[in-house]
Amino acid sequence: MPAPSVSPVIVWFRRDLRLSDNPAVAAALKDGAPIIFLFIRDQIVDDMGACPSWRLGLALDKLGQRIADLGGQLILRRGAPIAVLREVIAQTGAVGLHYCRDYTPQAIARDTDVKADLSTLVQVTSHNGQLLFEPWTTETGAGSFYKVYTPFWKAVRDRDMDDPTPAPAQIPIPESQPDSETLSDWGFDASMDRGAAVVLKHTHVGEAAAQERLRYFIDNNIGAYKAERDRMDIDATSRLSENLTYGEISPRQMWHAGRQAMQQGAAGAEHFLKEIVWREFAYHLVYHSPHILSSNWREGWDAFPWRDDNADAEKWRRGETGEPIVDAAMREMYVTGTMHNRSRMIVASYLTKHLMVHWKVGMDWFAECLTDWDPASNAMGWQWVAGCGPDASPFFRVFNPQTQAEKFDPIGVYRARFLDAAHQEARDFRAASPRSWDLKPDPRELPPMVDLKEGRERALAAYKAHTANGRESAPET
């Protein structure tokens, strides 16, 4: 390691909680100065839902331990980033600031302000540590952004990419550290109540756990990934979204592992790469059309007669719709902090079509309950299913939960796991859910909340009236 110079540089962590393949860390190491590792609990963090913020606390704890193992310290501060950074700079005499870019409108506004304010004090450098490709580097032939996934995939699949960088074996440490708050003071677990102990069993926190998961997936599951990724009863996918969300693994590390497997002839590998690019596509859309996060991507849908949050939506949240695959999926999320991709599509279709409840109600509940909550993928996923997003599944394509269950949970293993009290996960759901929910003993005995045929016809009639009013054109293909 180069001899540390006197003035340190700051690495400001946000959604990139790792040391390997982290360009902000790599750049700070290149500076050769002692590094102050900083995390700021700002408004963006305070706005996170219960489960995501609890999971963030676990990620920070793990990252703190990892930095401590190398002799350093993760400094935790709460407040408005400019004020906190100014204070840390004043306390330490730091001369540089590195961070990885984030792409939600709130994050972009925050970072723009930070850069404008601090550039006269320190050298501020942002990096790409969250995506494979910056959202502004991919353009259609007409010079616009992509609104359809397949051409986006074709545009990026063969792009050059640097190799991921390894984690540093040593880090230059400043002689003294600035003050730090503590994670226990932050109380990130406060709103998890009884859920924390249950969800904890299903989380894999930190860089090492993420790498282990990636290895396991590549060694065991990537070959059959394309064929089996929709099966809810089989452990066929990488389950890395949780780690990707907090940056415990980089998309580039996943891409490289997938690419290598593809070169070695793994049948499902290309499909895995395609899924990673769905996440890229989500951020591409958020960057170019940020309203996707909060309103119908296609304005024509503003007049659609979605129902607001209501008693039906509450039953959906509790997994008491009387539709076993929907109830199992909703309980999977509550117990594990995640939900199979196929299940997400089924419950989203049921809520927005059979119950005709606004997709934002579902999106908000996911944002409260998922350990892999990602603002871009969540919004895109909901708008895709509801039919109002770009490149969406048309509204008239209504998933039949029973047919889906027969196809993707053929002998009912998944449903039993979350609904049958003989299984730990089903019992855990009762242990984790609020007492005020007053759950019925066995959700499989509940009558269906809505007749599937009638619900479908009601949704299609609303859609027909809506399009007849000229309010919505056919989805782009």
Ligand SMILES: Cc1cc2nc3c(=O)[nH]c(=O)nc-3n(C[C@H](O)[C@H](O)[C@H](O)COP(=O)(O)OP(=O)(O)OC[C@H]3O[C@@H](n4cnc5c(N)ncnc54)[C@H](O)[C@@H]3O)c2cc1C
């Ligand atoms: C309504 C709805 C809401 C969703 N909300 C989220 C969310 O909050 N956070 C989140 O990470 N994903 C979300 N998804 C996408 C998807 O369900 C998850 O990424 C996937 O289930 C994660 O499991 P995995 O890591 O085993 O994925 P794998 O199948 O192993 O895929 C590898 C990676 O590709 C990415 N990916 C896969 N499918 C998608 C997809 N459809 N959209 C975007 N990226 C994808 C993920 O980063 C994933 O980790 C949502 C999908 C829907 C339909």
